[in-house]
Amino acid sequence: MKRLIFAFIAGGFFGAGLFVSGMTDTTKVQGWLDVFGAWDPTLAFVMGGAMIPMFIAWFFANKRTTSALGTPLPPKPSNKIDRKLVIGSVMFGAGWGLAGICPGPSIASLSYGGTGIYIFVAAMLTGMALAPFVRTRLDKMVPAE
Amino acid sequence: MEQDWIWGLIGGLLIGTGGAFYLLVNGRIMGASGIIGSLVDGSAGDTKWEKLVFLAGVVLLPILLYPVYREVNPHITDNLYVLVAAGLLVGVGTRIANGCTSGHGVCGISRLSVRGIVATVCYILAGGVGVVIFRHLLGVI
Numbered sequence: 001m002k003r004l005i006f007a008f009i010a011g012g013f014f015g016a017g018l019f020v021s022g023m024t025d026t027t028k029v030q031g032w033l034d035v036f037g038a039w040d041p042t043l044a045f046v047m048g049g050a051m052i053p054m055f056i057a058w059f060f061a062n063k064r065t066t067s068a069l070g071t072p073l074p075p076k077p078s079n080k081i082d083r084k085l086v087i088g089s090v091m092f093g094a095g096w097g098l099a100g101i102c103p104g105p106s107i108a109s110l111s112y113g114g115t116g117i118y119i120f121v122a123a124m125l126t127g128m129a130l131a132p133f134v135r136t137r138l139d140k141m142v143p144a145e
Numbered sequence: 146m147e148q149d150w151i152w153g154l155i156g157g158l159l160i161g162t163g164g165a166f167y168l169l170v171n172g173r174i175m176g177a178s179g180i181i182g183s184l185v186d187g188s189a190g191d192t193k194w195e196k197l198v199f200l201a202g203v204v205l206l207p208i209l210l211y212p213v214y215r216e217v218n219p220h221i222t223d224n225l226y227v228l229v230a231a232g233l234l235v236g237v238g239t240r241i242a243n244g245c246t247s248g249h250g251v252c253g254i255s256r257l258s259v260r261g262i263v264a265t266v267c268y269i270l271a272g273g274v275g276v277v278i279f280r281h282l283l284g285v286i
Contacts, residue, residue: 003170003171003195004194004195004198006166006167006170006171007167007171007195007196007198007199007202008198008199008201008202009163009166009202010163010164010166010167010170010171010175010199010202011163011198011199011200011201011202011203011206012163012202012203012205012206013159013160013162013163013166013202013206014159014160014163014164014175014177014199014202014203014247015202015203015204015205015206015207016156016159016206016207016210017155017156017157017158017159017160017161017162017163018156018160018203018207019156019206019207019210019211019214019217020152020155020156020159020210020214021152021153021155021156021157021159021160022149022152022153022156022217023153023156024207024217024219025217025218025219025220026219026220026221026222027220028149030276030280030286033269033272033273033275033276034273034276034277034280035273035277036277036281037276037280037281040149041150042149042150042152042153043153044153045150045151045153045154045157046153046154046156046157046160047157047246047250047251047254048154048157049153049154049155049156049157049158049160049161050157050158050160050161050164050251050255051157051161051251051254051255052157052158052161053158053161053162053164053165054161054164054165054168054251054252054255054256055255055256056165057161057164057165057168057169057255058168058255058256060169061168061169062256066172067168067169067170067171067172067173068169068170069170069171069172071171071172071173072172073168073172074168074172074173074174077253077256077258077259077260077261078260079259079260080260081259081260081263084241084242084243085242085243085260085263085264085267086242086263086267087238087241087242088237088238088239088240088241088242088243088264089238089242089249089263089264089265089267089268089271090238090267090268090270090271091234091235091237091238091241091242091271092178092234092235092238092239092242092245092268092271093238093267093268093269093270093271093272093273093275094234094238094271094272094274094275095230095231095232095233095234095235095238095275096231096235096246096268096271096272096275097271097272097273097274097275097276097279098227098230098231098234098275098279098286099221099222099227099228099231099232099235099286100220100221101221101231101235102177102235102239102245102246102247103177103178103181103235103239103245103246103247104177104203104245104246104247106235107177107181107200107203107204108203108204108206108207109207109219109221110204111204111207111208111211112207112211112217112219113219113221114219114221115223116219116221116222116223116228117219117221119225119228119229119232120221120228120231120232120235121232122232123228123229123230123231123232123233123236124181124232124233124235124236125181125185125236126232126233126236127232127233127234127235127236127237127238127240128178128181128182128185128186128236128237128239128240129185129186129236130233130236130237131182131186131236131237131240131241132186132240134237134241135240135241138241
């Protein structure tokens with residue numbers, strides 16, 4: 001039960017942050033990516049601001065093995081750079097630039113984004129459902145790594 | 146307009162605080178694509194409810210803030226093809242890469258994860274090139 005309450009609080013902070021930061025406004029996201037247009041620096045402030053509490057959180061998390069509620073903390077990050085990471089990120093970036101929406105803001109703007117956000121989210125969920133098949137295909141292309 | 150960066154910074158601090166909570170209290174990395182995607186493909190398992198209430202918080206807070214906050218307009222395109230193509234690319238791409246702006250970007254870079262940094266460089270470059278091609282060369286966005 002406590003895990004659910006704190007997950008809700010964390011989601012609330014995330015949603016509130018996405019909302020007030022302007023990251024649910026596609027023109028601000030595309031404005032940041034568009035270095036040849038009227039460049040909008042907001043996204044850099046959002047990313048930088050978000051990394052401050054996270055950096056502190058990792059400092060404490062790295063000294064422990066379990067969370068405050070006793071669940072295991074995430075394992076050390078892998079350093080493996082594979083084609084799934086690169087191809088997936090390039091695909092994600094292309095879609096992000098195209099519509100100006102990434103997964104977090106798509107959920108945060110569900111209540112006020114109108115029909116467009118429903119279509120985007122439906123397509124995103126479809127993509128996520130298809131991803132395991134694409135992942136298997138990419139794995140097969142790599143001979144026993 | 147000039148204070149947009151201040152709101153960006155405040156919003157960023159809120160996002161990071163949410164991520165810090167989720168990590169230190171729940172022991173989980175706050176990555177939007179992982180949370181949504183694992184619910185879609187069924188890999189969430191017994192963390193299903195934790196993820197669903199997290200998403201409920203993400204949806205609910207903007208509803209509560211909407212009436213009291215300055216004007217917010219998401220400016221989402223009405224081009225159906227763009228929305229479907231972008232949604233599919235974001236959905237497949239984030240799941241294959243195992244993270245998006247929140248997971249690889251915010252949570253990954255802040256722990257100096259090499260994968261997080263490489264992913265972020267890739268999606269920002271692809272996004273930048275995408276905007277140049279689709280806006281300035283093709284004029285579709």
